[in-house]
Amino acid sequence: MKTLTVFTPAYNRAHTIGRTYESLLRQTCKDFEWLVVDDGSTDNTRELVEGWMQEGKIPIRYIWQKNQGMHGAHNTAYANISTELNVCIDSDDYMPDDAVEIIVSFWKNNYRDEDKDRIAGIIGLDADTSGNVLGAEFPQDLKETTLRDYYEVLGGSGDKKLVYRTEVVKKYPPYPLFEGEKYVGLALLYNMIDEDYKLLVCNQVMVNVDYQPEGSSFSMWKQYWNNPKGFAHFRKFDMQHAKSFKRRFQLNVHYVSHSIRSGNKHFIKESPRKLLTVLALPFGWGLYLVNRRKIKRGAQFKFSK
Numbered sequence: 355m356k357t358l359t360v361f362t363p364a365y366n367r368a369h370t371i372g373r374t375y376e377s378l379l380r381q382t383c384k385d386f387e388w389l390v391v392d393d394g395s396t397d398n399t400r401e402l403v404e405g406w407m408q409e410g411k412i413p414i415r416y417i418w419q420k421n422q423g424m425h426g427a428h429n430t431a432y433a434n435i436s437t438e439l440n441v442c443i444d445s446d447d448y449m450p451d452d453a454v455e456i457i458v459s460f461w462k463n464n465y466r467d468e469d470k471d472r473i474a475g476i477i478g479l480d481a482d483t484s485g486n487v488l489g490a491e492f493p494q495d496l497k498e499t500t501l502r503d504y505y506e507v508l509g510g511s512g513d514k515k516l517v518y519r520t521e522v523v524k525k526y527p528p529y530p531l532f533e534g535e536k537y538v539g540l541a542l543l544y545n546m547i548d549e550d551y552k553l554l555v556c557n558q559v560m561v562n563v564d565y566q567p568e569g570s571s572f573s574m575w576k577q578y579w580n581n582p583k584g585f586a587h588f589r590k591f592d593m594q595h596a597k598s599f600k601r602r603f604q605l606n607v608h609y610v611s612h613s614i615r616s617g618n619k620h621f622i623k624e625s626p627r628k629l630l631t632v633l634a635l636p637f638g639w640g641l642y643l644v645n646r647r648k649i650k651r652g653a654q655f656k657f658s659k
Contacts, residue, residue, distance in 0.1 A: 356413070357458050358386040359437040359520070360449070363427030367445035368397040370564070375402075377448035378412055383455035387413040387437065391430045394421030423536030425529035425584075428543075432523050439475065441517045447563045450481075457517055460556045474551035475518040477501065478560040485562070488512035492557045499555055500548040501541070506597040515560040516544060522551060530587055537581035539588040545595060575648040582616035594626045606630045610638020611645060 360378065364371055371390075378388055390403050400418060407414045419430055428442070439461060443449055450456075457476065465473060477499065480488045489512015492499075496508070504510040526546050529538045578585060589609040596602045606627055613621030625631040 356385050356387045356437050357439055357461070358454060358517075359389050359431075359435045359440040360386050360443050360454070361389040361391065361431040361435065361440060362443055362445050363391050363393055363424055363431065364395060364399050364403075364445040365393040365421065365427075366395045366397045366399065368395070368399045368402055371399060371402065371445040373448050374443060374445055375406055377451070377453075380451045381449065381454045382452050383458055384412070385458050386454050387415065389415045389431055389434065390417070391427040392416065392418040393423070393427040394419060421536070422531060423538070423581075425538040425540060425542075426531055426536075428540060429528040429531075432520070432528070435520050435523075437520060439517055440520050440523070441515065441560070443561055444563070446565070447561050449561055450559055453560045456556065456558050457560060460554070460558075461517075464554050470521075472551055473498075473519075473554060474522045474547050475516065475553055476556050477504070477553040478515045478517065478556040478558055480513040480515050481559045481562050483562050483564050485559070487559065488563070489514075492555050494557070496555050498552045500552055501544050502548045502595070502597065506601060513563065516553070517560070518547070522547060530584070532581070532583040532587075535581040535584050537577050538584035542588045542591060545592060549595065575645055578612065578645050579615065579649045582612040583618075586612035586616060586618070586621070590624070590626055593630070602627060603630060603634060606634035607637040607641055610634050611641040614639065614642045615645070 362371065362374055392399050392403070400416070403414065403416045407416060415434070417430055417434060419426070431440070431442070439457065441457065457478070460476060479491060482488060490510060493508070499508070501514075501516070504514070523543070526543055529542060532538075586609055589605045589612065593602050593605040593609065596605060606625070609621070609625065610631060618624070622628055622631050
């Protein structure tokens, strides 16, 4: 069995996923398989992937499902992965030629069996298509961290690549699916894992990202508006575990805004931070009104993935 599964959620990305495939063909280490979860594409994604499967250059598995959104595609991927490690490479991104080698060798050199109850995987670097690291590199003396500690305690910045032990991921519930919605923040799972495990820090680039104009990175206001139940669910968990008062308050403001949008009249009662939710009410109303105005104007702004 291979050590690593590279999984790629795909939705109408036939125009970009070929670059992902070509990067996998160039990998200096072949200790991986590729799992493509087609989240209901209506373009020729299926034909492309099935053609690559017939080529037989790398091991590929393909799963088509009715459109559920990115988090639903992740659910399907995790349910169908059996390798020790897994990493998500989006269909508009690609891996440096030595990325699999970096992941596998780093893991074998730094993970020990006695770490199984405290280490969930690896956190590495993202870079843009020119090779520039997104945000900051990790401090040279940082050997282990959680995702939340990196951003909220250490003041880290920029997207980072996460490689998880499949055994660990399967211990946690799948992302919830809300009728009529297509988005739940992927950080929900990552933050749950953070409560029980740490990540080994690898200060090397594992993916090159290329944000697409139609991707979620450019349309968070629209995501907020169209998926309020999913966002409220994420905020409810996160507001319990955020490290600072400022962050907890911000999460409550968003929770109020999402709850107003979804028409949930019981959101204060359901809040795990009721006092903060009450204090956040006027700010949450304000955020809701801003969100509504943005949608009416058709505004789309670029946000980090």
